[in-house]
Amino acid sequence: xxxxxxxxxxxxxxxxxxxxxxxxxxxxxxxxxxxxxxxxxxxxxxxxxxxxxxxxxxxxxxxxxxxxxxxxxxxxxxxxxxxxxxxxxxxxxxxxxxxxxxxxxxxxxxxxxxxxxxxxxxxxxxxxxxxxxxxxxxxxxxxxxxxxxxxxxxxxxxxx
Amino acid sequence: xxxxxxxxxxxxxxxxxxxxxxxxxxxxxxxxxxxxxxxxxxxxxxxxxxxxxxxxxxxxxxxxxxxxxxxxxxxxxxxxxxxxxxxxxxxxxxxxxxxxxxxxxxxxxxxxxxxxxxxxxxxxxxxxxxxxxxxxxxxxxxxxxxxxxxxxxxxxxxxx
DNA sequence: CCCTCCCTTGACTATTATTGACTTTCCCCT
DNA sequence: AGGGGAAAGTCAATAATAGTCAAGGGAGGG
Numbered sequence: 181x182x183x184x185x186x187x188x189x190x191x192x193x194x195x196x197x198x199x200x201x202x203x204x205x206x207x208x209x210x211x212x213x214x215x216x217x218x219x220x221x222x223x224x225x226x227x228x229x230x231x232x233x234x235x236x237x238x239x240x241x242x243x244x245x246x247x248x249x250x251x252x253x254x255x256x257x258x259x260x261x262x263x264x265x266x267x268x269x270x271x272x273x274x275x276x277x278x279x280x281x282x283x284x285x286x287x288x289x290x291x292x293x294x295x296x297x298x299x300x301x302x303x304x305x306x307x308x309x310x311x312x313x314x315x316x317x318x319x320x321x322x323x324x325x326x327x328x329x330x331x332x333x334x335x336x337x338x339x340x
Numbered sequence: 341x342x343x344x345x346x347x348x349x350x351x352x353x354x355x356x357x358x359x360x361x362x363x364x365x366x367x368x369x370x371x372x373x374x375x376x377x378x379x380x381x382x383x384x385x386x387x388x389x390x391x392x393x394x395x396x397x398x399x400x401x402x403x404x405x406x407x408x409x410x411x412x413x414x415x416x417x418x419x420x421x422x423x424x425x426x427x428x429x430x431x432x433x434x435x436x437x438x439x440x441x442x443x444x445x446x447x448x449x450x451x452x453x454x455x456x457x458x459x460x461x462x463x464x465x466x467x468x469x470x471x472x473x474x475x476x477x478x479x480x481x482x483x484x485x486x487x488x489x490x491x492x493x494x495x496x497x498x499x500x
Numbered sequence: 501c502c503c504t505c506c507c508t509t510g511a512c513t514a515t516t517a518t519t520g521a522c523t524t525t526c527c528c529c530t
Numbered sequence: 531a532g533g534g535g536a537a538a539g540t541c542a543a544t545a546a547t548a549g550t551c552a553a554g555g556g557a558g559g560g
Binding site: 181207208209219220222223240241242243244245246247248 | 545546547548549550551557
Binding site for chain 3: 344345377378380384388401402403405406435
């Protein structure tokens with residue numbers, strides 16, 4: 181069955197395949213024009229087909245001379261951990277993060293120094309927000325989980 | 341996709357790179373003339389690309405024989421940044437963090453990969469807490485600032 | 501037949517760039 | 531010392547992009 185999204189996807193894939201560095205820079209409006217569709221259609225295609233789980237990174241800039249840059253990157257075996265985080269958002273305690281970070285270090289997904297940064301962001305920083313008004317345990321766990329999740333996604337993107 | 345601001349930015353960067361002391365002195369009007377643009381365009385480029393968050397300091401003088409001096413900030417400016425964070429806790433926006441991280445990378449205080457981790461913790465993660473009950477702008481900025489501050493302190497400790 | 505999952509669209513929002521009118525500063529000449 | 535003119539600064543308006551979100555459509559499965 182015909183699908184505009186599939187068409188656009190194939191078009192972009194072709195462009196990337198033909199690029200020397202697996203990266204292209206386009207304009208959303210121009211592409212939408214070529215395919216005679218709403219500009220937000222491009223966003224849909226990017227979100228569903230060129231996300232990190234499919235091995236792509238998208239960066240963009242708005243405003244005059246704005247652009248959308250799409251890069252192909254390798255993916256690996258960290259993905260199950262991200263899924264786990266999504267499923268256990270509210271119950272990710274400090275000690276869980278500690279365990280995960282240690283594991284990441286042991287597996288050499290991250291360096292010890294990077295581990296220190298992760299601990300700073302997910303443990304130390306969250307111990308200093310007591311004065312703010314968002315300090316319920318569930319909220320803090322959720323927040324911790326999301327920070328950690330984003331870090332993991334970043335690691336995922338960066339591998340090789 | 342052409343961008344005058346990007347052009348001017350590159351031009352200035354090139355000048356600074358080619359200077360013996362990481363500092364150049366130009367005239368706003370003359371530069372505007374070279375690029376055939378409004379003089380205030382230069383101010384825009386300076387404000388968005390050569391601010392302290394991106395590791396530059398700009399000084400200037402008006403009037404006869406006025407000038408604009410652009411300096412790359414040396415590495416030992418990192419601690420003042422921490423002080424700045426303390427003083428501007430509620431107004432540290434995403435883009436400020438982005439600029440600071442880019443600067444840390446450029447100065448090789450952190451690796452690009454570490455920069456990605458920091459971005460994940462201070463930008464991406466905080467974009468995903470909208471549903472929680474601590475999503476006022478000031479609170480988010482404060483949280484962002486504290487996470488970033490802890491990471492910075494960690495970087496400092498590791499360097500020494 | 502109806503439900504669900506994609507897909508598609510468009511209205512609204514956010515961000516970035518560019519320009520020009522007006523303001524401020526301060527060197528230099530008288 | 532004072533004023534004129536030559537810088538640079540500020541700010542708001544406009545234009546050019548991209549992003550978000552919610553509502554509607556259609557095809558296929560139960």
